[in-house]
Each structure stands twice: as structure tokens, then as C-alpha cells.
Amino acid sequence: MPVTATSPTPSTVTSLKVRSGRTIELLLLLLALGIVTLSYITVNVTAVGELPADVWWHVGGFAALGLGLHVVLRRRARYADPLLLPLATLLNGLGLVMIHRIDLVPGQLGTSGVASRQLMWTALAMVMAAVVLLVLRDHRVLRRFTYIAMALGFVLLLLPMLPVIGQTVNGSRLWIRIGPFSFQPGELAKIAVAVFFAGYLVSTRDALSLVGRRVLGLQLPRARDLGPILVAWGLSVLILVLQRDLGSSLLFFGLFVAVLYVATERTSWIIIGLSLFVGGCLLAWRLFSHVQSRVTLWLDPFAPEQSDQVAKGLMGLAHGGIFGAGLGNGYPYITYYANSDYIVASFGEELGMVGLFALLMLYALLVERGLRTAIGSRDGFGKLLAVGLSFTVALQVFVIVGGITRVIPLTGLTTPFLSAGGSSLLANWIIVALLLRVSDAARRPISERRQDPSIDAAEREEARA
Amino acid sequence: MNTPIRRLALVVFAMFTALLLSTTWIQFVQAEDLRDRAGNRRTLIENYSRDRGAILVDGTPIAASEPTDDELEWLRRYQQPSRYAHLTGYYSFTYGAGLGLERAEDSLLAGTDDSLFYQRLSDVVTGKPASGASIELTIDPQVQAAAVEALGDRRGAAVALDPQTGQILAMVSRPSFDPNALSSHQLNAVDEAYVALTEDPAQPLTNRAIAGDLYPPGSTFKLVLAAAALESGQYEPDTELEGGLTYTLPGTETTLPNFGGAACDPEDTPTLAESVQVSCNTSFAWLAGELGADAIREQAEAFGFGEPLEVPMSVTPSIYPEEMDDAQLALTGIGQFEVRETPMQVAMISAAIANDGVTMSPYLVEEVRNSDLEVIESAEPRSRSRAISSETATDLTAMMELVVEQGSGQGAALPEVQVAGKTGTAEYGNSGAAHAWFTGFAPADDPQIAVAVIVESATDNWAGETGGQIAAPIARAMLDAGVQR
Numbered sequence: 001m002p003v004t005a006t007s008p009t010p011s012t013v014t015s016l017k018v019r020s021g022r023t024i025e026l027l028l029l030l031l032a033l034g035i036v037t038l039s040y041i042t043v044n045v046t047a048v049g050e051l052p053a054d055v056w057w058h059v060g061g062f063a064a065l066g067l068g069l070h071v072v073l074r075r076r077a078r079y080a081d082p083l084l085l086p087l088a089t090l091l092n093g094l095g096l097v098m099i100h101r102i103d104l105v106p107g108q109l110g111t112s113g114v115a116s117r118q119l120m121w122t123a124l125a126m127v128m129a130a131v132v133l134l135v136l137r138d139h140r141v142l143r144r145f146t147y148i149a150m151a152l153g154f155v156l157l158l159l160p161m162l163p164v165i166g167q168t169v170n171g172s173r174l175w176i177r178i179g180p181f182s183f184q185p186g187e188l189a190k191i192a193v194a195v196f197f198a199g200y201l202v203s204t205r206d207a208l209s210l211v212g213r214r215v216l217g218l219q220l221p222r223a224r225d226l227g228p229i230l231v232a233w234g235l236s237v238l239i240l241v242l243q244r245d246l247g248s249s250l251l252f253f254g255l256f257v258a259v260l261y262v263a264t265e266r267t268s269w270i271i272i273g274l275s276l277f278v279g280g281c282l283l284a285w286r287l288f289s290h291v292q293s294r295v296t297l298w299l300d301p302f303a304p305e306q307s308d309q310v311a312k313g314l315m316g317l318a319h320g321g322i323f324g325a326g327l328g329n330g331y332p333y334i335t336y337y338a339n340s341d342y343i344v345a346s347f348g349e350e351l352g353m354v355g356l357f358a359l360l361m362l363y364a365l366l367v368e369r370g371l372r373t374a375i376g377s378r379d380g381f382g383k384l385l386a387v388g389l390s391f392t393v394a395l396q397v398f399v400i401v402g403g404i405t406r407v408i409p410l411t412g413l414t415t416p417f418l419s420a421g422g423s424s425l426l427a428n429w430i431i432v433a434l435l436l437r438v439s440d441a442a443r444r445p446i447s448e449r450r451q452d453p454s455i456d457a458a459e460r461e462e463a464r465a
Numbered sequence: 466m467n468t469p470i471r472r473l474a475l476v477v478f479a480m481f482t483a484l485l486l487s488t489t490w491i492q493f494v495q496a497e498d499l500r501d502r503a504g505n506r507r508t509l510i511e512n513y514s515r516d517r518g519a520i521l522v523d524g525t526p527i528a529a530s531e532p533t534d535d536e537l538e539w540l541r542r543y544q545q546p547s548r549y550a551h552l553t554g555y556y557s558f559t560y561g562a563g564l565g566l567e568r569a570e571d572s573l574l575a576g577t578d579d580s581l582f583y584q585r586l587s588d589v590v591t592g593k594p595a596s597g598a599s600i601e602l603t604i605d606p607q608v609q610a611a612a613v614e615a616l617g618d619r620r621g622a623a624v625a626l627d628p629q630t631g632q633i634l635a636m637v638s639r640p641s642f643d644p645n646a647l648s649s650h651q652l653n654a655v656d657e658a659y660v661a662l663t664e665d666p667a668q669p670l671t672n673r674a675i676a677g678d679l680y681p682p683g684s685t686f687k688l689v690l691a692a693a694a695l696e697s698g699q700y701e702p703d704t705e706l707e708g709g710l711t712y713t714l715p716g717t718e719t720t721l722p723n724f725g726g727a728a729c730d731p732e733d734t735p736t737l738a739e740s741v742q743v744s745c746n747t748s749f750a751w752l753a754g755e756l757g758a759d760a761i762r763e764q765a766e767a768f769g770f771g772e773p774l775e776v777p778m779s780v781t782p783s784i785y786p787e788e789m790d791d792a793q794l795a796l797t798g799i800g801q802f803e804v805r806e807t808p809m810q811v812a813m814i815s816a817a818i819a820n821d822g823v824t825m826s827p828y829l830v831e832e833v834r835n836s837d838l839e840v841i842e843s844a845e846p847r848s849r850s851r852a853i854s855s856e857t858a859t860d861l862t863a864m865m866e867l868v869v870e871q872g873s874g875q876g877a878a879l880p881e882v883q884v885a886g887k888t889g890t891a892e893y894g895n896s897g898a899a900h901a902w903f904t905g906f907a908p909a910d911d912p913q914i915a916v917a918v919i920v921e922s923a924t925d926n927w928a929g930e931t932g933g934q935i936a937a938p939i940a941r942a943m944l945d946a947g948v949q950r
Contacts, residue, residue, distance in 0.1 A: 302502070321496050394481075
């Protein structure tokens with residue numbers, strides 16, 4: 001019996017089988033863990049001449065966490081992007097190595113134990129990523145929490161302003177302290193705000209891009225469409241300005257403009273956004289002395305009677321040169337915040353320009369996989385969420401590394417996955433978990449798509465609107 | 466929504482490109498400038514991880530590094546700090562390589578100099594720890610010791626040169642300091658010592674021999690005038706000059722007396738030779754007017770005035786003033802008004818006269834050896850210029866011999882050795898206080914050593930004290946040590 005062109009045959013079915021990517025993920029993960037282990041050994045041998053007893057504990061524990069997440073992905077997100085987990089694991093692992101290295105200042109007995117605390121936070125963050133993947137079966141569920149996310153974002157941003165638990169560190173009021181634990185809730189607010197932007201814009205994107213008047217060639221939307229998001233963004237930036245957190249202000253602003261642009265596909269938003277940004281910068285520069293001193297240091301890091309923070313970082317980078325002093329062989333601890341804000345300068349000193357290039361490539365790859373997830377995503381909310389989250393990572397790397405290398409004035413920010421600090425690790429692992437979840441949905445073959453009547457109904461409604 | 470996402474990806478690409486470029490700029494293009502910046506602690510610690518080369522006098526180290534157990538692996542020690550502090554300078558973790566050879570030859574001592582490239586390469590290949598070059602000085606320990614002892618606690622400076630080569634045989638500045646206090650690894654104590662030294666009104670860190678405030682040369686400048694007169698061809702040693710009891714400065718009613726109000730010559734017409742011998746003020750003030758500022762300046766420049774010099778420490782150029790009226794010109798004839806000299810320059814003038822009229826470039830570093838003790842640099846005497854003719858040199862020598870035999874410089878006379886010299890008493894301000902000078906060489910017929918000595922604020926000129934009484938004995942101690950070497 002002749003086979004018709006339209007009827008399915010066994011051969012076409014097999015050619016449609018999508019590779020889950022879990023095997024390649026495992027191989028890359030093992031490679032990442034191998035690099036981390038070797039770096040850990042190198043640092044110890046170079047800096048103290050021997051392997052401390054707890055090294056195997058640390059390395060083993062970290063490997064178990066990475067492999068554990070891999071197992072979770074195999075069970076609950078089979079089609080997730082296979083590069084995200086190895087990239088995040090490698091960055092987190094290298095961060096642990098450098099923090100441990102900075103603990104080992106020669107001539108000082110014992111260590112400050114920052115690395116142990118960081119490992120503890122790593123465990124918590126990776127377990128939290130697993131929990132997100134296990135609890136959140138479909139990222140579209142988050143859309144229901146659009147306004148709750150907005151409220152949550154505000155609460156998180158406002159927490160440090162509360163008496164008693166709020167803490168001012170280095171002039172910025174960004175921390176809360178409960179007992180022995182300190183936490184920077186703004187890091188998590190970033191995710192809540194990204195969820196809110198994605199949820200709100202996916203509903204109003206048509207109104208924003210099509211309804212409204214044209215002024216000077218720019219399409220301006222109606223106030224009631226743009227109002228809520230402008231207010232939300234304005235308030236969050238205002239809070240951050242009050243808290244003197246320039247870096248996060250920049251981050252929220254960039255996130256806002258990027259997601260708005262993607263949602264509306266109107267270049268005018270970029271122009272409006274950039275004008276507002278330049279205006280905001282000039283205003284901040286006029287109003288705040290701490291902004292002025294940052295600008296002075298940016299233009300002349302060796303200016304007399306100014307902080308020598310930027311200068312010390314530059315000297316560290318210069319000491320590293322092209323190939324670096326070698327892991328454990330430099331003097332990164334001379335720089336202030338060598339294991340947090342300035343950890344990239346520490347890497348630059350010991351791994352050199354070549355090492356920094358490699359690190360930047362890891363970030364670029366991570367962001368690229370995030371944007372690819374957005375492009376491949378089949379729903380608008382997933383697209384905007386993935387764009388928002390991956391652009392946040394890119395912008396954060398740009399702001400902090402650009403601040404250290406004098407592309408822009410220095411604003412204090414953590415370097416994703418590398419910097420010492422629990423809140424940052426937690427936030428970035430949740431971002432990776434969300435990207436993994438969206439990418440799982442994006443890469444899942446149609447035959448295996450999960451059906452959720454309530455979500456599908458919402459999407460149909462949206463399509464009608 | 467995919468098109469804007471792709472465009473956004475381009476923005477991300479641009480951001481990362483900017484970071485790659487800025488990283489390259491700092492770690493590749495600017496790296497060396499940043500590493501060499503003063504106060505770069507990383508470079509300092511890095512330097513401490515190498516065995517910094519020694520500074521040697523006659524084969525004995527006066528500065529050397531000792532291994533330690535602390536983070537800064539090597540401790541810099543100075544063996545005879547009171548004798549050599551201004552030559553060695555200091556090497557401090559907090560303040561870097563300062564003053565003296567520690568600063569001037571930092572890259573050789575640290576082992577980073579280009580001339581040590583192959584040494585560094587072979588160290589890397591053979592796995593030998595990196596180390597700096599050692600520097601052997603031209604200093605004669607006996608002359609240096611004589612100068613230090615003779616100067617004692619007085620404020621001033623002394624320089625001794627080998628007139629035939631330009632080797633610096635001694636260089637002393639007083640008061641001095643202990644560089645060990647600055648090289649210590651007790652950083653707080655170093656800070657205290659440094660603040661105390663910089664705030665001390667006596668300025669012990671200043672090397673008065675080459676880099677202090679320039680001094681008025683007083684009568685030692687009469688050698689330059691006499692040289693200019695002889696070189697002009699219009700004067701002989703026995704040419705009679707006009708020189709009465711006083712000299713009225715041209716265009717003023719101010720009269721310039723001779724020292725102690727004495728006559729230079731019964732007929733008020735001392736010869737050039739007599740004028741040098743008794744250090745006659747009136748005849749030299751008159752001679753300055755006769756020669757003119759240009760001729761004097763040319764002669765001064767032939768001796769080295771106004772020219773930068775590195776020994777390898779920088780020597781402040783001496784000054785003969787540019788703009789002046791006739792009265793001021795007359796004053797320059799006796800080394801007053803705005804004539805300013807370093808003791809090194811004064812010594813160079815005596816050395817030129819001693820060396821048949823040729824000035825040699827002074828130098829302090831005899832040899833540089835790498836850590837394998839191979840000589841990588843060896844000094845060769847270099848003549849700078851012919852300052853005066855051979856005949857002028859002979860005439861001046863004869864006049865200077867008379868100064869020591871019968872004139873103001875008898876304090877420098879040595880038994881059985883003919884010494885040539887010139888004293889000076891340089892007034893400054895209006896207090897009557899004056900600096901005491903002596904410069905000269907010995908033996909006069911076969912010069913082995915030329916010296917210049919200044920003792921600051923040594924005398925009360927109005928009380929009739931002269932430079933010869935205070936500075937000449939110090940010079941004699943140095944000359945004595947020098948002729949015996």
C-alpha cells in the first residue's frame with residue numbers, strides 16, 4: 001500500500017525527537033566542577049603550601065549540590081537549557097575559590113571564614129533553586145501574581161528603611177539584620193519587579209504601542225496605560241536614591257526600559273528612556289555630593305584627597321597584566337572589598353586579562369542562553385520574564401565591571417555568583433532556576449507540552465483582547 | 466517581540482565589548498604606567514620579595530638586604546648610617562626608595578632594569594630566586610670618614626673629588642639621619658621617624674652637598690673671576706688692579722670694605738695674585754666691572770654652572786645671576802648678590818684647576834655587578850669640557866698655593882705636602898652670620914684630591930671670624946686622607 005505524503009511514518013517521528021540536553025549538561029557540569037577543584041587546590045598550595053583538611057569537604061559538598069540540581073532537572077525540567085546550570089555552577093565555584101583565597105592573607109593566622117559562610121549560602125541558594133524548580137511546574141503561574149509581585153518588591157525595597165532591623169553599611173541603607181544574619185532584600189526585589197514588569201506589560205503591550213498620540217514623531221501612550229508602571233518604577237528608583245544605592249537604581253531603570261522596549265517594539269521608548277536617564281544622572285550629580293565624588297574618582301582615580309578605592313583596583317589589575325600573577329600569587333587583599341564589590345579586580349590580578357576575558361565570556365554565554373530562551377519561548381510572559389532576568393544579569397556585570405575598569409563611574413554592586421554575599425547568591429540562583437523553567441517550556445516538544453486549563457484560558461482571553 | 470530581543474542582544478554585545486576593551490586598556494596598555502606609579506604597594510611588596518642588591522664601599526656593604534620571616538621577605542639594613550646616609554638614601558616600605566642611590570639606581574638594585582634582562586631570563590630558566598644588582602661606589606672610606614669626623618656636629622657639607630677622573634671620593638652632609646629607622650618593618654615606627662625627619666627644621670634628609678638650598682659662594686668665587694681675567698688675555702698674575710681700602714659700588718653711595726678694613730696693598734694697587742692671596746674685596750669688585758657680566762658668566766658656565774648633572778643623584782645647577790646693575794655686578798665679583806653654588810660645583814672648580822684646566826664629570830658608581838658577580842656596567846672617566854687653558858690653571862694653582870702658605874687658608878696646610886686652596890666667608894641676610902667655605906686640592910704639583918667644604922652659619926663675620934679658620938681644618942683632614950690613598 002502506497003504511503004501518502006501527509007501520513008506520519010515512523011521515520012519522521014524519530015527525526016522529530018528532541019534531545020533533552022541532559023547528557024551534555026552532565027559533561028559540562030563535571031568539567032566545571034573539575035576546574036573549580038583544580039583552582040581550589042592551586043590556591044591552597046600557592047598561598048599556604050598545603051591542602052587544609054576541610055578542602056575535600058568543601059569541594060565535595062559543592063559538587064554534590066551541583067549534581068543534585070542536575071538530578072532535579074532530569075526529573076522536573078528535562079528540556080531545560082543544558083548550559084545554564086554548568087555556567088552558574090562554574091561562576092559560583094570560582095567565586096568560592098577567590099573568596100577562600102582572599103581569606104588566606106599571608107602573615108595572618110587563621111581565616112576570617114568568609115568562604116565557609118559563602119559555601120553555606122551557596123548550599124541554601126542552590127537548594128532554593130531546586131525548590132523553585134520543584135514547586136513552580138509552569139512559569140506562567142507567576143503571571144497570576146503580577147500585582148502581588150509588585151507589592152512584594154516594594155516591601156522588600158522598604159525593609160531596610162525599617163527601624164531596628166534596618167542597617168546602614170558604608171553609607172547605604174540596604175541591609176536588614178536579624179540575629180546573626182544580614183541580608184540585602186533589594187537583590188530579591190529585582191526578581192519580583194521583573195515578574196511584575198513582565199506580567200503587566202504582556203497585558204498592556206498593545207494598548208501601550210497602538211493607542212495614544214504621536215508627539216514629535218514619538219508614539220506616546222495613554223496615561224492610564226503607562227501610569228501604573230511609571231509610578232511603580234519611579235517609586236522603586238526613589239527608594240533606592242533615598243538609600244543611596246546608585247547601582248541598583250541603574251539596574252532597575254535599565255530593566256524597566258529594556259522590558260518596555262521589547263514589549264512594545266517601539267524604539268521611541270529607548271529614546272525617552274535614555275533622555276530620562278541622562279536627566280536623572282545630571283540631577284543626581286547636581287544634588288548629591290556622593291555622586292559628585294564618584295564622578296571625580298571616575299575621571300581621575302588618583303585625584304588627591306579622594307578615596308583610593310578605584311586606584312587600588314586599577315593597580316591590582318595592572319599587576320595582573322595579561323597573564324596574571326597566578327592564583328594565590330597576587331595581593332588582591334590590598335584592594336578594599338576584594339571579595340565582594342571588587343572581586344573582579346581580584347580575578348584580574350591573579351588570572352590576568354586572559355582570565356577576565358574568560359569570565360566575561362562565561363557571563364556573555366549565560367546572558368545569551370537567557371535571551372535565546374526568551375526568543376524560543378512560546379508565550380509573551382515567558383519572553384518578557386526571560387528578557388528581564390537575563391538583561392538584569394548583563395547590566396549588573398556591566399555596571400560593576402565597568403565601574404572597576406572606568407567605563408562608567410563606580411557604583412557599588414555585587415558581581416553575580418562571584419561576590420561574597422548571601423542575598424546576591426540567592427537571587428541569582430533563583431534567576432537561573434526561573435530561566436531553566438522558562439527554557440524547559442520553550443524547548444519542550446509540542447507532544448509533551450503540559451496542559452493547564454486555567455492558564456490556557458487566560459491566554460485565550462488575552463488573544464481576544 | 467523577537468526583533469527587539471535580537472536588538473537588545475546587540476546592546477548586550479556592545480556592553481561586553483566595552484568591558485573587553487576597558488580591561489585590555491588597563492591590563493595591557495596602561496599596565497606598566499600603573500605598576501610604576503609611586504606608592505603602588507603591590508610593586509613594593511613585589512620588590513621586597515627579591516633580594517635587593519647591595520651598595521658597597523671598597524668591597525664592604527653599606528646597604529644590604531637580610532632575609533626575614535615576615536610578609537616583607539627582606540629587610541634593608543644600613544651598616545654605617547651616620548657615615549653614608551645621604552649616599553645610600555633609604556628604602557622604606559611606606560615611602561618607597563628615597564634619596565641617594567636607593568632612589569637614583571632603584572631599577573638596578575631592584576633587578577628590574579633593562580640591562581638585567583638576560584640575568585632575569587636565566588634566573589627564570591634555572592629557577593634561581595630573582596635578585597638585584599649590587600653597586601660599588603667610588604667613595605674612599607678614609608676620606609669619607611675624615612670628612613664626617615672633622616665636620617662633627619656642625620651643619621654643612623663636604624665633597625671630595627679625584628680631579629683626574631671625576632670619581633667622588635667623599636660626600637657628606639650634616640645633620641644626617643638613620644635610614645634604618647625608615648627601612649624598618651615596624652610601619653608605625655617608620656611613620657613616626659619619617660614625620661620627625663621631615664618636620665625637623667635642620668632638614669636632616671637634605672643632601673646639602675648637591676641638593677640643598679644653593680649657597681652664596683663668597684670669596685671662593687674669586688677663583689672664577691681670576692680665571693676669567695687670565696682667560697681674557699688682558700691680565701697676568703702680576704697685573705696691577707685697583708683696590709683701595711674701600712670700593713664705592715657704582716651708581717650708589719654704598720662702600721664695600723675689605724675684610725677687617727685692611728688694605729690689600731700699600732699703594733692700593735694689588736696684583737691679581739696678591740688679590741687672590743689676601744682675598745681682596747675691593748680689587749675683585751672693581752675687576753668684575755672691568756670684565757663684565759657676560760665674561761664672568763661664560764667662565765662660570767665653563768666650570769659647570771647652570772648645567773644639570775647626575776652623579777647619578779641629581780645635582781642642583783649653580784646660578785650666576787642674569788639681570789643686574791653695575792653695583793650688583795661688582796658684588797658678584799666677591800661671590801655675593803645672587804651668585805649661588807652647590808658644594809659639588811665649588812669642588813668641581815678646584816678639580817678643574819688641579820686637572821690642568823679640564824673638568825671631569827663627577828660620578829659615584831664605579832661598577833655594577835649582577836647577582837652572579839659579573840660586571841655589567843663599569844664607569845669610565847669622562848671629561849666635560851676644558852674650562853681654562855693649561856697656563857691659566859698653572860697660574861691659578863700658584864696663587865692658591867700662596868693662599869695656604871701665607872694667606873687666609875693656612876689652616877689647610879699639610880706638612881710635606883703642598884696644598885692649594887681658597888677660603889670664603891659668605892654673608893647672608895643682614896645678621897652678620899656667614900657660611901664658612903674652603904676649597905682646594907693637594908698635592909699642588911700632582912693633585913690627587915680636590916675638596917670643597919661649607920659650614921653653615923659658622924662665623925660671625927662682624928666679629929672678624931673667617932671661613933678659613935673653621936672650614937680649612939676640615940678640608941685639611943680630607944686632603945690628608947686623600948693624599949695617602
